[in-house]
Amino acid sequence: MKHLFKILYFFCLISLGQNHQQNITATVDIENHIVKIKQEVLYFNSSSDELSLIKFQDWNNAFSSKKSAIAKRFSDEFIRSFHLATEKDRGYTEIKAWTDESFTNLNWERDEKNIEIINLKLDNPIFPFTYRKFTITYLVKIPNEKFTRYGFNGDTKLYLKDWLIAPARYENKGFIAYPNENIDDQTNALSDFKINLTLPNNYYLNSNLPITENEGNHFVLEGEKFLDATLVISKENEFTKYKNELIEVSSSLKSDRISDLQKVLAVDKLTRFVHEKLGNSSVSKILVTEEDYDKNPFYGLNQLPAFLSPFPDDFLYEIKFLKTYLNNYLKANLHLNLRKDNWIYDGIQVYVLMQYIEENYPDMKMMGNISKLKILKSYNAVNIDFNQQYNYLYMLMARKNLDQAVGEPKNRLIKFNEKIANKYRSGLNFKYLDSYLGNNIVENSIKELIENNSNCACNQYELKYILTKNSPKKIDWFFDTLVNSRELIDFRFGKVKKNDDTVEVNIINKTKTNVPISFYQLKKDSIVHQEWIENIKTDTTLVFPRNEADKLTLNYFNEIPEYNLRNNWKSLKGFFSNNRPLKFNFYRDLEEPYYSQLFYVPEFEFNIYDGLAFGMNINNKSLLNKPFTFSATPFYSSNTQSAVGKFTFMYDSNVRTEGKLYKVRYIVKGSQFHYAPEARYTNFSPIIQFFFRDPNFRVNKSEFIQLKQLYINRENSPYILEQNTENYTVFDAKYGNYQSEGTKHYSFLTDLQVANSFGKLSGEVHYRKLFENNRQITLRFFAGTFLYRDTKSDFFSFGLDRPTDYLFEHDLLGRSETTGIYSQQYIYAEGGFKSMFDTRYANQWMVTTNAAFNIWNWIQVYGDVGLFKNEYSKSKFVYDSGFHLNLVPDYFELFFPVYSSNGFELKEPNYGEKVRFVVTLTPKTLISLFTRKWF
Secondary structure (H helix, E strand, O other): OHHHHHHHHHHHHHOOOOOEEEEEEEEEEOOOOEEEEEEEEEEEOOOOOOEEEEEEEOHHHHHHOOOOHHHHHHHHOOOOHHHHOOOOOOOEEEEEEEEEOOOOEOEEEEOOOOOOEEEEEEEEEEOOOOEEEEEEEEEEEOOEOOOOOOOEEOOOEEEEOOOOOEEEEEEOOEEEOOOOOOOOOOOEOOEEEEEEEEOOOOOEEEEOOOEEEEEOOEEEEEEEEEOOOOEEEEOOOOOEEEEOOOOEEEEOOOOOOOOHHHHHHHHHHHHHHHHHHHOOOOOOEEEEOHHHHHHOOOOOOOOOOHHHOOOOHHHHHHHHHHHHHHHHHHHHHOEOOOOOOHHHHHHHHHHHHHHHHHHHOOOOEOOHHHHHOHHHOOOHHHHOEHHHHHHHHHHHHHHOOOOOOOOOOHHHOOHHHHHHHHHHHHHHHHHHHHHHHOOOHHHHHHHHHHHHOOOOEOOHHHHHHHHHHHOOOOOHHHHHHHHOOOOOOOEEEEEEEEOOOEEEEEEEEOOOOOOOEEEEEEEOOEEEEEEEEOOOOOOEEEEEEOOOOOEEEEOOOOOOOOOOOOOOEEEOOOOOOOOOOEEEEEOOOOOOOOOEEEEEEEEEEEEOOOEEEEEEEEEOOOOOOOOEEEEEEEEEEOOOOEEEEEEEEEEEEEOOOOOOEEEEEEEEEEEEEEEEOOEEEEEEEEEEEEEEEOOOOOOOEEEEEEEEEEEEEEOOOOOOOOOOOOEEEEEEEEEEEEEEOOOEEEEEEEEEEEEOOEEEEEEEEEEEEEOOOOOEEEEEEEEEEEEEEOOOOOOOOEEOOOOOOOOOOOOOOOOOOOOOHHHHEOOOOOOOOOOOOOOOEEOOEEEEEEEEEEEEOOEEEEEEEEEEEOOOOOOEEEEEEEEEEEEEOOOEEEEEEEEEOOEEHHHOOOHHHOOEEEEOOOHHHHHHHHHOOOO
């Protein structure tokens, strides 16, 4: 390995100054968002291979199609703005000519799968260490900035990023050319740029390239060893130039709450700090823009407007600048494969941010100045240090069993991992290794990596070589476990025997992950002994000097990204001293290792029989998922002036092995409310659920199996006509398969129900598609049949326009109502009809199809057809149609019947009674519309 890197480094050295050269003449049409380009590429083959095919990346052309990789990415994240955009807002690249030195037209074509990758086929190959000149004439239509934050903003601004046709990087006998998936991982080859740029009058220009000439509206930009050329063209000059002997920075970061002098001092301090930690920059200028920060913000700092922010204004500016500056600094100075090795960029960035906080804001808390409010002092989230948030945000995904290896290719990461969890875990990994090795080995190794590779491409194997070379200890676990696997780390104490001189400690490795763990002995919260313990693969018993310690801890400073911190301490004071005192908090909090936490939240429910029911929910649900959770809510019913309520006990067993099964959930739940005037129901059900997900978490596909036994007791009511439906039990088995994204949805559900008085089987298929012409169609097919039936009541029958919901799965406001506004509530289930018919139930079988088609935005037309059969009756065909106002999907919708088997319903004098509505009072449903893109 050592000799291999010496050879690679030698080839890197001999190719210095032998980059591709790009001479570009460009004219910008601001009004039409078009750039006309003549680009001369002097292509240098720095490899030992003959090249007869060259790949170029044309990322701007990704915006030309609704079938491109970026369009697919938007759809995966439930972003429909690109699909619904007009042609004016989307971009494209139109190539007019592609010639060589002799002005011969060359054979080029776009890749069949990826329209932003161009294959240039040469009749005469380019031999090793020789040049070939190409000339490309083309125009670029810039897209609207609303898609990626880069592009045009009216006629006042153009942010040009990834706008040029660029030669792809070539290494290991192949080109690295990726489609544009809006994750900033373009792998251009290093080039020397010279750009002659003509702008309309009275526009300003800023760039990551140095501007060497400026005459009126004509600019010349030049720079060596750049991956790309970023240009910001604006009506108003938003940028300020900062320069010291180390670097020039052009910044447009906004902050009206600190003075210009404070900004100058902050930029100088921060650029010097990065220089100290990472070394000299190979480029003389770094561009820091508000758009770059908004694209990858520091989550947590950016969620509140400035006047509500709990952080000092100068601190906010420094963190925003440092994060954005580090991102652009690393990409300019360290040329990794941005898709495969992006974790190194992320890790170094977060690691340096953590160092900056430790050295300059050691007392800063995660919640900023909120920690000074006495009323919130009892909350752990308020009291933890700023740098501890990284571990909690990574753990948020680990507890959901949705964490991914930090070495996973960037395009395979789900959004929360790509933007937050994996970034933070990567930084924690470097911090962990730094704590273990000490002596600034990690910091010096990062400097060496950047210094060795500022002029050529590198990968994670070179980082591994440098760290291994510099380390006095074995660190294979760092790459094998922390980088390239999703194995969890969780140590805890077993039995502890103590005497006056020694302590015998049993340390249990719950996950069998072989990594070092830090061990501390404390006396009155002061460290009296610390050491790193290695090779604890299973339960291990060790003996230490007592050192007058009164407490033992593992991972005391949370330098290790551990799955559970609640089992990391052991008191030496007494037999019961490890019992955690009970702590009550309002709403939610982060886990606190030294307490057993209970949370209380006011809650209300509404139905027509109980009225507005007020209650207090008591639960143990912290902000991080736990294996076992419970929730109990007693309510006071305002209508009946009596107590009602509900409870849930749930245990999650995460499956970490390879395969689709990733979680098994065990639930016991129950509730008691009124289902009719002065008549209660009691619902009790044990449930087991199996959840499946594609091993590629980026695929929005999931499956589940649910087995439930339902026990129902209903008090008699003179208002209910159904007989023998007061008490019953039902075994319910369901299988569901879901594939969902912004432009397409598919689901399949089967349901088997077995009870003493009936058995039934049903299935439904739901399909939704947004077409390229922005028309959307929704189709649903339902079929159900009774296997046997021994009841005269329609209570268990299939509902044509509304189910009776005897399984108590739906939030019905008036469960037993047959007339009035509450009977008009619509539920997407069973027959799915919107019109109400004289015969509303089927006690033998039912087959229905529901369809909807949008005519403008959220206005749709719908149509339903169905066939059903009742005992002693012929099968009956029904249909209906009308308008659907899909205002907030699944939350608030309206249906207006027009024509059905009942006739022309608009003419009916009581038409208001025929309008149906969907309303959901559960906030969880609305919140899921915003969170689904992250997971």
